[in-house]
Amino acid sequence: MRDKNIFFEVIKNFDCSLIENIIELEKENLGPEAALNAWQIPVIIRYGKFITVMQENGKNKKIAGVCEAIRDWNDEHKAFIHSFYIIKEQRSKGIGRKLLEYAAGILRDEGFKSIELTVDPENMPALKLYKDFGFNLVKTEYNEYGRGKDRYLMSLKL
Template identity: 50%
Template sequence: MIDTKNIVIEEIKDFDHKLVEVIKNLEKKNLGREVSINEWVIPVIIRYGKIILIKKNKNGEIMGVCEMVKKWSDRDTAFIHSFYINKEYRRLGIGKKFLIGIINILKRDKLKYVELTIDPGNRAACSLYKRLGFTVKEVRNNEYGKDVNRYLMILKL
């Protein structure tokens, strides 16, 4: 069992090669090779967007990762590019805790909306997002390739 008392949600401010490697490997393991970002993109999102981690404790293992950018044409809107919990920590309430923490960071930063795209067949994530108030704003057909359709979900912060 995990001791949830010491769980830490933190934004990455500084990074080194080792941290980038850890995230890169978590990406591949949890999202697969096609979707995962790598050492060419992770530093860019840290510097120009935001990466938030959920960790077992201050210096502990990373249990989940969230990568975000802001919308160029509407600075009140953030977009969650990826959000995942490492496989061995799923179904323990950590995803929900993490998403609540992320929403609080966005509110602190005075964002007004957060959006994300989701595979309509992803029951786990759909159910978590809906539970926290996200709604389906539109369907984006062929968003990431032919027949790769996605729901665009939105939450008013």
């Protein structure tokens, strides 16, 4: 799917430079604690769904955003979005919403019935995006990612 210089891609193959590129993006956009590393990114690519929004400029293309999803072991119709981000210089242009729409479409087409994710209760841009998109707050997961690192668990019916 293409929209001007933006298009979407599910990553299925990788080499060292792609993984190195994603490691940097993870750190820049999620911070060092939440960033996936070289041992985890290939696992999501091979066993989950690694969806990107790409930015094309002439012959150059680069990753503008990432949505990483896995299947719930206890419910085969439920996906969990592990990471979701848009690179800083492309934020607030509607790309996050488009990536979410694209990812939800892929998951729906593959038979998923719901998506869950967690978000920092103080992350206003992400919270607004998810609420506007139709995600509901399920509960607060206290100390989910460490002492004092609470998360809102949110769910979307597909």
